[in-house]
Amino acid sequence: MEIKCFNSLYYFSCNTYLLIKNNHCLLIDCGTVNDELINEIKKYQFDGVILTHKHFDHIQDLEKLNKYFSYSIYSFDSGDNFFSSPILNCSKFMCSKPVLIKNRFIPLKEGKYKIGEFDVNIIYTPGHTNDSICIVIGDNIFTGDLIFVNDNELISFDEITKYASYGRTDLPTSNSVEEKKSIQKIGLLMYNNKYRIYSGH
Numbered sequence: 001m002e003i004k005c006f007n008s009l010y011y012f013s014c015n016t017y018l019l020i021k022n023n024h025c026l027l028i029d030c031g032t033v034n035d036e037l038i039n040e041i042k043k044y045q046f047d048g049v050i051l052t053h054k055h056f057d058h059i060q061d062l063e064k065l066n067k068y069f070s071y072s073i074y075s076f077d078s079g080d081n082f083f084s085s086p087i088l089n090c091s092k093f094m095c096s097k098p099v100l101i102k103n104r105f106i107p108l109k110e111g112k113y114k115i116g117e118f119d120v121n122i123i124y125t126p127g128h129t130n131d132s133i134c135i136v137i138g139d140n141i142f143t144g145d146l147i148f149v150n151d152n153e154l155i156s157f158d159e160i161t162k163y164a165s166y167g168r169t170d171l172p173t174s175n176s177v178e179e180k181k182s183i184q185k186i187g188l189l190m191y192n193n194k195y196r197i198y199s200g201h
Contacts, residue, residue, distance in 0.1 A: 001118075001138060003152075003198070004040065008032045012057045012094055014200045017142060020044060024117035028052065028135060028142045029200065033061035038068055047116025048072035050108075052144025052200060053132040054082030055171075056091035056099035063101065074115065076124060077107035078131035080173060088172050108133065123189065127179020128167030134186060141189075142198045146182055149197040157190040160197065167200075 002020040007013055014031035018040055025044035029052055048071045051058055059082070065071065082089045083105075086098035110124040110133075121136035128145045135142040139154065145167035149160060166183065169176040 001140075003140065005198075006032045006034065006037045008034065014057045014145075015198070016061075017198055019118065019137065022117045026050065026116060026118050028198070029058040029144070030062045030065065031057045031060060033064040038064075041069065045116065046071050047118065048074060050115070050120070050135055050142075051075040051105070052135065052142060052146075053129045054089055055129065055145070056086075056089045056095060058144070058200065059083065059089065059101055060091075060099050062103055066103070073103055073105040074108050074113075075105040076109070076122070076131045076133045077105075078126075078129075078173070080130065082129075082131065090171055123185065125182035125185060127169060127175055127177075127182045129171070130173040130175070130178075132167075132182070134182075136189070136195075139194070140196045140198060141186070143186070143200065145200045146179070147186065147197060148199045148201060150199075152196045152198060154194040154196055156194050157187045160190075161187075164197075 004018040006016045016032045017028040019026045024047050026047045027049040083101040086092035091099035108122050113120045123134040125132050125134045125146050148165045169179050
């Protein structure tokens with residue numbers, strides 16, 4: 001599997017990951033959609049977008065994708081409508097205009113899924129938001145805004161704790177106690193195993 005990262009010079013922009021396997025592709029988050037990414041997606045069968053959570057910087061370019069593709073969005077359903085609430089998705093506080101998304105999403109729960117060509121393990125990791133997930137595909141973990149590591153080499157959880165930083169917990173639906181539990185949960189997943197960490201920023 002090949003993984004490509006797309007980002008922009010926006011002050012608020014998350015990493016958007018394009019995963020490629022067997023002539024299929026899948027996006028993790030949708031903060032940066034530019035011509036380069038659109039042209040890449042056009043080369044493959046597009047299996048959809050998985051969102052690590054629904055803050056504005058991770059969903060803001062879904063509308064751009066709508067102009068080019070018919071696709072499915074997958075996300076954990078916390079019961080809160082981040083797509084239509086600028087307060088919950090934080091665009092009210094951090095953007096010049098609210099981010100409102102009309103798309104519906106396919107709700108995910110913790111567990112294993114087959115999405116197109118991709119075997120995906122969803123780990124529910126609330127804390128930064130109450131809909132946050134980590135996405136495990138092979139030996140890769142897409143952590144969204146839970147854990148920030150500027151290195152995509154195989155590392156252990158002990159190595160992560162030495163230099164990683166963690167997501168904010170002062171935003172709507174955030175919970176610092178839950179975030180600590182989620183970090184511990186990832187630690188248990190990584191026990192005696194090394195993974196590549198792909199962070200949201």
